[in-house]
Amino acid sequence: MTKPWLSLLLALPTLLAGATASARVNVVATLPDLAALAMEIGGAEVDVTALARPTEDPHYVDPKPSLLLPLAKADLLVLNGLDLEIGWLPPLLVNARNANIQPGGAGYLDASTLVPDKLQVPAGRIDRAQGDIHPGGNPHFTHDPRRAAEIAVGLGERLAAIDPAHAADYKARAQKVAGDLRGIAKAERARFAALPEAKRRVVVYHDSWVYVIDWLGLTQVATVEEKPGIKPSPGHVAQVLKTMRERGARLIIQEEYYPRKTSETLSQLASGELSVMRGGTHLEKGETYAHHARETAEALYKELSK
Numbered sequence: 152m153t154k155p156w157l158s159l160l161l162a163l164p165t166l167l168a169g170a171t172a173s174a175r176v177n178v179v180a181t182l183p184d185l186a187a188l189a190m191e192i193g194g195a196e197v198d199v200t201a202l203a204r205p206t207e208d209p210h211y212v213d214p215k216p217s218l219l220l221p222l223a224k225a226d227l228l229v230l231n232g233l234d235l236e237i238g239w240l241p242p243l244l245v246n247a248r249n250a251n252i253q254p255g256g257a258g259y260l261d262a263s264t265l266v267p268d269k270l271q272v273p274a275g276r277i278d279r280a281q282g283d284i285h286p287g288g289n290p291h292f293t294h295d296p297r298r299a300a301e302i303a304v305g306l307g308e309r310l311a312a313i314d315p316a317h318a319a320d321y322k323a324r325a326q327k328v329a330g331d332l333r334g335i336a337k338a339e340r341a342r343f344a345a346l347p348e349a350k351r352r353v354v355v356y357h358d359s360w361v362y363v364i365d366w367l368g369l370t371q372v373a374t375v376e377e378k379p380g381i382k383p384s385p386g387h388v389a390q391v392l393k394t395m396r397e398r399g400a401r402l403i404i405q406e407e408y409y410p411r412k413t414s415e416t417l418s419q420l421a422s423g424e425l426s427v428m429r430g431g432t433h434l435e436k437g438e439t440y441a442h443h444a445r446e447t448a449e450a451l452y453k454e455l456s457k
Protein backbone atom coordinates (compact mmCIF):
# COMPACT_ATOMS: atom_id res chain seq x y z
CA MET A 152 0.00 0.00 0.00
CA THR A 153 1.27 3.50 -0.83
CA LYS A 154 2.24 5.57 2.19
CA PRO A 155 0.36 8.90 2.44
CA TRP A 156 3.61 10.93 2.31
CA LEU A 157 4.65 9.08 -0.83
CA SER A 158 1.42 9.89 -2.68
CA LEU A 159 1.88 13.52 -1.65
CA LEU A 160 5.43 13.45 -2.96
CA LEU A 161 4.26 11.90 -6.24
CA ALA A 162 1.59 14.56 -6.60
CA LEU A 163 4.03 17.39 -5.88
CA PRO A 164 5.20 18.06 -9.45
CA THR A 165 1.56 18.38 -10.57
CA LEU A 166 0.75 20.71 -7.68
CA LEU A 167 3.80 22.83 -8.42
CA ALA A 168 2.97 22.98 -12.13
CA GLY A 169 -0.55 24.11 -11.24
CA ALA A 170 0.83 26.75 -8.90
CA THR A 171 3.24 28.01 -11.59
CA ALA A 172 0.51 28.24 -14.22
CA SER A 173 -1.84 30.20 -11.99
CA ALA A 174 1.01 32.52 -10.96
CA ARG A 175 1.52 33.74 -14.50
CA VAL A 176 1.08 37.49 -14.85
CA ASN A 177 -2.02 38.40 -16.86
CA VAL A 178 -1.22 41.25 -19.22
CA VAL A 179 -3.77 43.03 -21.39
CA ALA A 180 -2.51 45.40 -24.09
CA THR A 181 -4.84 47.63 -26.06
CA LEU A 182 -2.83 47.37 -29.31
CA PRO A 183 -1.17 44.35 -30.95
CA ASP A 184 2.20 46.18 -31.08
CA LEU A 185 2.14 46.64 -27.31
CA ALA A 186 0.99 43.04 -26.83
CA ALA A 187 3.88 41.82 -29.02
CA LEU A 188 6.41 43.67 -26.85
CA ALA A 189 4.80 42.31 -23.66
CA MET A 190 4.89 38.75 -25.02
CA GLU A 191 8.55 38.94 -25.85
CA ILE A 192 9.59 40.62 -22.59
CA GLY A 193 7.27 38.55 -20.40
CA GLY A 194 8.19 35.20 -21.94
CA ALA A 195 6.71 32.14 -20.27
CA GLU A 196 5.93 34.15 -17.13
CA VAL A 197 3.03 36.06 -18.69
CA ASP A 198 -0.24 35.54 -20.54
CA VAL A 199 -0.92 38.37 -22.96
CA THR A 200 -4.20 39.45 -24.57
CA ALA A 201 -4.51 42.21 -27.20
CA LEU A 202 -7.85 44.05 -27.23
CA ALA A 203 -7.58 45.52 -30.76
CA ARG A 204 -6.73 43.59 -33.87
CA PRO A 205 -4.08 45.00 -36.26
CA THR A 206 -6.83 45.29 -38.87
CA GLU A 207 -8.90 47.58 -36.60
CA ASP A 208 -8.58 51.36 -36.41
CA PRO A 209 -7.22 51.88 -32.87
CA HIS A 210 -9.34 55.04 -32.50
CA TYR A 211 -12.55 53.04 -32.95
CA VAL A 212 -12.34 49.56 -31.44
CA ASP A 213 -15.67 47.90 -30.72
CA PRO A 214 -15.87 47.73 -26.88
CA LYS A 215 -17.61 44.35 -27.00
CA PRO A 216 -18.37 42.56 -23.71
CA SER A 217 -15.91 39.75 -24.54
CA LEU A 218 -13.09 42.25 -23.90
CA LEU A 219 -14.19 42.53 -20.26
CA LEU A 220 -13.05 39.05 -19.19
CA PRO A 221 -9.31 39.58 -19.83
CA LEU A 222 -9.54 43.05 -18.27
CA ALA A 223 -11.30 41.69 -15.17
CA LYS A 224 -8.43 39.33 -14.39
CA ALA A 225 -5.54 41.49 -15.62
CA ASP A 226 -2.54 42.20 -13.40
CA LEU A 227 -1.28 44.74 -15.91
CA LEU A 228 -2.95 46.88 -18.56
CA VAL A 229 -0.67 48.45 -21.17
CA LEU A 230 -2.32 51.17 -23.21
CA ASN A 231 -1.04 53.57 -25.87
CA GLY A 232 -2.36 56.73 -24.20
CA LEU A 233 -2.48 60.28 -25.63
CA ASP A 234 -6.23 59.78 -26.00
CA LEU A 235 -5.86 57.14 -28.73
CA GLU A 236 -8.23 54.76 -26.91
CA ILE A 237 -10.44 57.46 -25.36
CA GLY A 238 -13.47 56.47 -27.43
CA TRP A 239 -13.63 52.88 -26.19
CA LEU A 240 -11.33 51.99 -23.29
CA PRO A 241 -12.78 54.07 -20.40
CA PRO A 242 -16.21 52.32 -20.34
CA LEU A 243 -14.50 48.91 -20.52
CA LEU A 244 -12.25 49.86 -17.59
CA VAL A 245 -15.25 50.87 -15.47
CA ASN A 246 -17.17 47.70 -16.27
CA ALA A 247 -14.17 45.39 -15.73
CA ARG A 248 -14.27 46.31 -11.99
CA ASN A 249 -10.57 45.53 -11.56
CA ALA A 250 -8.87 47.83 -9.05
CA ASN A 251 -5.37 46.75 -10.24
CA ILE A 252 -5.67 48.40 -13.64
CA GLN A 253 -7.44 51.68 -12.93
CA PRO A 254 -5.58 54.87 -13.97
CA GLY A 255 -2.74 55.54 -11.56
CA GLY A 256 -2.74 51.96 -10.26
CA ALA A 257 0.26 49.63 -10.11
CA GLY A 258 -1.19 47.64 -13.01
CA TYR A 259 -1.90 50.62 -15.28
CA LEU A 260 0.87 51.44 -17.73
CA ASP A 261 0.33 54.31 -20.17
CA ALA A 262 2.99 53.69 -22.85
CA SER A 263 2.98 57.34 -23.90
CA THR A 264 4.57 58.24 -20.55
CA LEU A 265 7.59 56.14 -21.61
CA VAL A 266 8.06 57.99 -24.91
CA PRO A 267 10.21 61.05 -24.24
CA ASP A 268 9.77 63.08 -27.43
CA LYS A 269 6.19 63.31 -28.59
CA LEU A 270 5.52 64.98 -31.95
CA GLN A 271 2.79 67.44 -32.97
CA VAL A 272 2.02 68.61 -29.45
CA PRO A 273 -0.45 71.42 -30.17
CA ALA A 274 0.22 74.90 -28.83
CA GLY A 275 -2.69 76.89 -27.42
CA ARG A 276 -6.35 76.11 -27.12
CA ILE A 277 -7.80 72.82 -28.44
CA ASP A 278 -11.04 72.83 -30.40
CA ARG A 279 -12.70 69.38 -30.65
CA ALA A 280 -14.54 70.51 -33.80
CA GLN A 281 -11.17 70.12 -35.56
CA GLY A 282 -11.67 66.33 -35.49
CA ASP A 283 -9.68 63.85 -33.40
CA ILE A 284 -7.23 66.36 -31.97
CA HIS A 285 -4.81 64.95 -29.43
CA PRO A 286 -3.83 67.54 -26.82
CA GLY A 287 -0.77 65.54 -25.67
CA GLY A 288 0.63 65.11 -29.19
CA ASN A 289 0.30 62.62 -32.03
CA PRO A 290 -0.52 59.21 -30.49
CA HIS A 291 0.73 56.94 -33.30
CA PHE A 292 4.25 56.30 -31.96
CA THR A 293 4.06 52.49 -31.92
CA HIS A 294 4.97 52.40 -35.65
CA ASP A 295 8.46 53.67 -34.69
CA PRO A 296 10.94 51.07 -33.35
CA ARG A 297 13.00 53.74 -31.54
CA ARG A 298 9.97 54.73 -29.46
CA ALA A 299 9.03 51.05 -29.10
CA ALA A 300 12.50 50.42 -27.62
CA GLU A 301 11.75 52.97 -24.88
CA ILE A 302 8.41 51.27 -24.23
CA ALA A 303 10.13 47.88 -24.04
CA VAL A 304 12.47 49.09 -21.29
CA GLY A 305 9.61 50.60 -19.28
CA LEU A 306 7.52 47.49 -19.73
CA GLY A 307 10.37 45.34 -18.41
CA GLU A 308 10.64 47.53 -15.31
CA ARG A 309 6.90 47.40 -14.64
CA LEU A 310 6.74 43.62 -15.04
CA ALA A 311 9.70 43.37 -12.66
CA ALA A 312 7.80 45.42 -10.07
CA ILE A 313 4.64 43.31 -10.43
CA ASP A 314 6.46 39.95 -10.38
CA PRO A 315 9.76 40.49 -8.47
CA ALA A 316 10.63 36.76 -8.58
CA HIS A 317 11.34 37.11 -12.32
CA ALA A 318 12.58 40.70 -12.28
CA ALA A 319 16.02 39.90 -13.72
CA ASP A 320 14.50 37.92 -16.62
CA TYR A 321 12.09 40.73 -17.55
CA LYS A 322 14.79 43.37 -17.44
CA ALA A 323 17.25 41.27 -19.45
CA ARG A 324 14.70 40.46 -22.14
CA ALA A 325 13.58 44.11 -22.30
CA GLN A 326 17.18 45.25 -22.85
CA LYS A 327 17.61 42.62 -25.59
CA VAL A 328 14.40 43.70 -27.37
CA ALA A 329 15.30 47.39 -27.04
CA GLY A 330 18.80 46.78 -28.36
CA ASP A 331 17.52 44.84 -31.36
CA LEU A 332 14.96 47.54 -32.18
CA ARG A 333 17.54 50.34 -31.93
CA GLY A 334 19.75 48.33 -34.29
CA ILE A 335 16.96 47.88 -36.84
CA ALA A 336 16.04 51.57 -36.55
CA LYS A 337 19.62 52.71 -37.16
CA ALA A 338 20.24 50.40 -40.12
CA GLU A 339 16.98 51.40 -41.83
CA ARG A 340 17.58 55.09 -41.24
CA ALA A 341 20.97 54.77 -42.96
CA ARG A 342 19.44 52.87 -45.88
CA PHE A 343 16.81 55.57 -46.46
CA ALA A 344 19.37 58.37 -46.06
CA ALA A 345 21.12 57.04 -49.17
CA LEU A 346 18.02 57.79 -51.27
CA PRO A 347 17.88 61.25 -52.91
CA GLU A 348 15.67 63.72 -51.02
CA ALA A 349 13.24 63.91 -53.96
CA LYS A 350 12.48 60.21 -53.54
CA ARG A 351 11.77 60.54 -49.82
CA ARG A 352 8.58 62.61 -50.17
CA VAL A 353 5.34 60.95 -49.15
CA VAL A 354 1.64 61.60 -48.70
CA VAL A 355 -0.23 59.96 -45.83
CA TYR A 356 -3.93 59.18 -45.53
CA HIS A 357 -4.35 59.60 -41.75
CA ASP A 358 -1.75 61.60 -39.85
CA SER A 359 -0.35 58.47 -38.21
CA TRP A 360 3.07 58.20 -39.87
CA VAL A 361 4.73 61.22 -38.33
CA TYR A 362 6.99 59.07 -36.11
CA VAL A 363 7.97 56.80 -39.02
CA ILE A 364 8.66 59.88 -41.15
CA ASP A 365 10.86 61.19 -38.33
CA TRP A 366 12.60 57.79 -37.99
CA LEU A 367 13.35 57.28 -41.69
CA GLY A 368 14.06 60.91 -42.60
CA LEU A 369 11.09 61.25 -44.98
CA THR A 370 9.11 64.38 -45.86
CA GLN A 371 5.32 64.43 -45.53
CA VAL A 372 4.05 66.76 -48.27
CA ALA A 373 0.30 66.30 -47.70
CA THR A 374 -2.36 64.48 -45.68
CA VAL A 375 -5.36 63.02 -47.52
CA GLU A 376 -7.64 63.47 -44.50
CA GLU A 377 -8.35 67.16 -44.09
CA LYS A 378 -9.19 66.65 -40.43
CA PRO A 379 -8.34 63.44 -38.56
CA GLY A 380 -11.18 60.93 -38.66
CA ILE A 381 -13.27 62.97 -41.13
CA LYS A 382 -13.73 62.12 -44.84
CA PRO A 383 -11.87 64.70 -46.96
CA SER A 384 -13.79 67.21 -49.05
CA PRO A 385 -13.35 67.18 -52.88
CA GLY A 386 -11.65 70.58 -52.63
CA HIS A 387 -9.07 69.23 -50.21
CA VAL A 388 -8.47 66.14 -52.37
CA ALA A 389 -7.85 68.41 -55.37
CA GLN A 390 -5.35 70.39 -53.29
CA VAL A 391 -3.53 67.16 -52.28
CA LEU A 392 -3.27 66.16 -55.94
CA LYS A 393 -1.85 69.59 -56.84
CA THR A 394 0.73 69.31 -54.04
CA MET A 395 1.71 65.79 -55.11
CA ARG A 396 2.34 66.99 -58.67
CA GLU A 397 4.19 70.12 -57.59
CA ARG A 398 6.40 68.33 -55.05
CA GLY A 399 6.89 65.18 -57.10
CA ALA A 400 5.57 62.95 -54.33
CA ARG A 401 4.41 59.63 -55.74
CA LEU A 402 3.69 57.47 -52.72
CA ILE A 403 0.57 57.52 -50.54
CA ILE A 404 0.73 55.45 -47.36
CA GLN A 405 -2.08 54.31 -45.14
CA GLU A 406 -2.91 51.52 -42.72
CA GLU A 407 -5.00 48.55 -43.80
CA TYR A 408 -8.05 49.73 -41.80
CA TYR A 409 -8.63 53.08 -43.55
CA PRO A 410 -10.89 53.49 -46.61
CA ARG A 411 -8.84 53.19 -49.80
CA LYS A 412 -10.97 54.75 -52.52
CA THR A 413 -9.72 58.35 -52.25
CA SER A 414 -6.08 57.27 -51.97
CA GLU A 415 -6.44 54.93 -54.95
CA THR A 416 -7.94 57.68 -57.11
CA LEU A 417 -5.26 60.16 -56.03
CA SER A 418 -2.39 57.75 -56.67
CA GLN A 419 -3.74 57.01 -60.16
CA LEU A 420 -4.18 60.70 -61.03
CA ALA A 421 -0.68 61.50 -59.75
CA SER A 422 0.80 58.45 -61.55
CA GLY A 423 1.93 57.24 -58.16
CA GLU A 424 1.44 54.28 -55.85
CA LEU A 425 -0.64 53.47 -52.81
CA SER A 426 1.06 51.43 -50.10
CA VAL A 427 -1.43 49.80 -47.78
CA MET A 428 0.59 49.09 -44.65
CA ARG A 429 0.02 46.71 -41.78
CA GLY A 430 -1.83 48.37 -38.92
CA GLY A 431 0.35 46.60 -36.38
CA THR A 432 2.03 43.32 -35.45
CA HIS A 433 0.00 40.35 -36.66
CA LEU A 434 0.22 38.19 -33.53
CA GLU A 435 -1.97 35.48 -35.06
CA LYS A 436 0.83 34.89 -37.59
CA GLY A 437 3.42 34.58 -34.82
CA GLU A 438 5.04 37.90 -35.73
CA THR A 439 7.21 39.85 -33.31
CA TYR A 440 7.27 43.64 -33.10
CA ALA A 441 10.69 43.63 -34.83
CA HIS A 442 9.12 41.79 -37.76
CA HIS A 443 6.46 44.50 -38.02
CA ALA A 444 9.06 47.29 -37.88
CA ARG A 445 11.23 45.69 -40.58
CA GLU A 446 8.19 45.06 -42.74
CA THR A 447 7.12 48.72 -42.49
CA ALA A 448 10.57 49.92 -43.57
CA GLU A 449 10.84 47.32 -46.33
CA ALA A 450 7.44 48.20 -47.83
CA LEU A 451 8.33 51.90 -47.91
CA TYR A 452 11.83 51.33 -49.29
CA LYS A 453 10.52 49.11 -52.07
CA GLU A 454 8.28 51.93 -53.34
CA LEU A 455 10.54 54.92 -52.66
CA SER A 456 13.63 53.37 -54.24
CA LYS A 457 11.85 52.74 -57.58
Ligand SMILES: [Zn+2]
Nearest residue numbers: 357358359379
Ligand atom coordinates in the same frame (compact mmCIF):
# COMPACT_ATOMS: atom_id res chain seq x y z
ZN1 LIG B 1 -4.98 59.17 -35.26
